[in-house]
Amino acid sequence: MNILQQRVRAVGVAPRYGTTIATVDQLKGYDLVVAADGLNSLVRRSFEQEFGASVSHSTNKFAWYGTPKRFETLSQTFVKTEIGAFNAHHYRYSPGMSTFLVECDAATWQAYGFEHKTIEASQAICEQVFAESLEGHPLVSNKSVWRNFPWIWNENWSHGNMVLIGDALHSAHFSIGSGTRLAIEDAIALTRALEAEADIASSLARYQAERKPIVKKLVTAARTSADWYEHFAEHMKLDLMDFAYSYITRSGRIDDARLRAMSPLFMARYEAARSKA
Numbered sequence: 074m075n076i077l078q079q080r081v082r083a084v085g086v087a088p089r090y091g092t093t094i095a096t097v098d099q100l101k102g103y104d105l106v107v108a109a110d111g112l113n114s115l116v117r118r119s120f121e122q123e124f125g126a127s128v129s130h131s132t133n134k135f136a137w138y139g140t141p142k143r144f145e146t147l148s149q150t151f152v153k154t155e156i157g158a159f160n161a162h163h164y165r166y167s168p169g170m171s172t173f174l175v176e177c178d179a180a181t182w183q184a185y186g187f188e189h190k191t192i193e194a195s196q197a198i199c200e201q202v203f204a205e206s207l208e209g210h211p212l213v214s215n216k217s218v219w220r221n222f223p224w225i226w227n228e229n230w231s232h233g234n235m236v237l238i239g240d241a242l243h244s245a246h247f248s249i250g251s252g253t254r255l256a257i258e259d260a261i262a263l264t265r266a267l268e269a270e271a272d273i274a275s276s277l278a279r280y281q282a283e284r285k286p287i288v289k290k291l292v293t294a295a296r297t298s299a300d301w302y303e304h305f306a307e308h309m310k311l312d313l314m315d316f317a318y319s320y321i322t323r324s325g326r327i328d329d330a331r332l333r334a335m336s337p338l339f340m341a342r343y344e345a346a347r348s349k350a
């Protein structure tokens with residue numbers, strides 16, 4: 074955020090913070106409106122039909138926490154309890170803090186009665202479930218309510234002089250963790266399209282034509298990955314090596330040849346386990 078804010082000032086833009094746009098009427102009179110207003114985009118919601126917008130939700134539940142426990146790399150814990158199955162995605166985001174995202178399927182969520190539990194009570198249960206991974210560290214809540222992941226897509230990326238970028242345009246599942254990168258790359262693609270064309274309409278057409286196939290590929294991989302998570306409790310019944318293989322290849326972007334090149338030791342262990350089975 075600091076880098077972006079410095080950059081904005083360096084190119085002569087005067088940002089206005091803490092200013093909510095309540096209606097799209099406030100956006101009249103501009104050459105171009107770049108709607109980078111996030112998952113709940115007002116601009117998208119105001120022109121759902123024109124953008125060909127669709128919103129759906131995953132059935133799994135997730136709650137997003139922090140923790141002072143240091144996870145050096147992106148890693149994952151799967152836990153089976155007597156009542157259900159959980160997994161946590163964890164990775165460090167600052168020298169002393171990690172993200173700790175807890176996920177469970179709808180059946181587990183219901184069995185634990187999370188619907189009727191306070192944020193604090195849910196957090197206490199998650200701390201208990203993941204006690205071994207947390208090694209005595211607490212979870213840190215930031216209004217960490219249980220949510221269903223929203224899938225957002227728009228067939229048309231612009232309407233008139235309004236154009237969508239980032240989460241307003243598409244969501245990317247946290248299991249592939251590319252939301253920020255995608256948003257920034259959208260902005261870069263839009264800038265290039267504006268530089269390449271003489272008028273706004275042609276620029277917006279070029280932005281969609283060039284960027285949409287790239288994003289579609291990533292979003293499709295994210296969907297496949299999220300589908301794997303929708304059935305993670307089933308996958309946990311696999312033998313360890315089969316489970317690991319199923320996890321690594323879940324988005325359909327890594328085949329055996331690529332895995333062998335990336336991770337020959339893993340592949341050797343996996344193939345040895347398979348030949349014994």
Ligand SMILES: Cc1cc2nc3c(=O)[nH]c(=O)nc-3n(C[C@H](O)[C@H](O)[C@H](O)COP(=O)(O)OP(=O)(O)OC[C@H]3O[C@@H](n4cnc5c(N)ncnc54)[C@H](O)[C@@H]3O)c2cc1C
Pocket residue numbers: 092093094095109110111112113114115137172238239240241250251252253254256
């Ligand atoms: C808890 C959490 C952790 C995440 N961790 C990661 C991660 O580790 N890596 C990763 O790549 N992605 C992560 N993501 C996803 C990532 O944050 C988003 O994909 C990314 O921020 C999208 O950027 P954006 O600019 O499109 O939208 P946002 O960052 O959501 O920005 C939208 C902005 O628009 C403003 N806004 C909205 N409506 C209005 C309005 N009507 N008027 C004025 N302003 C408005 C909002 O206040 C906000 O500042 C995480 C998301 C969450 C919720």
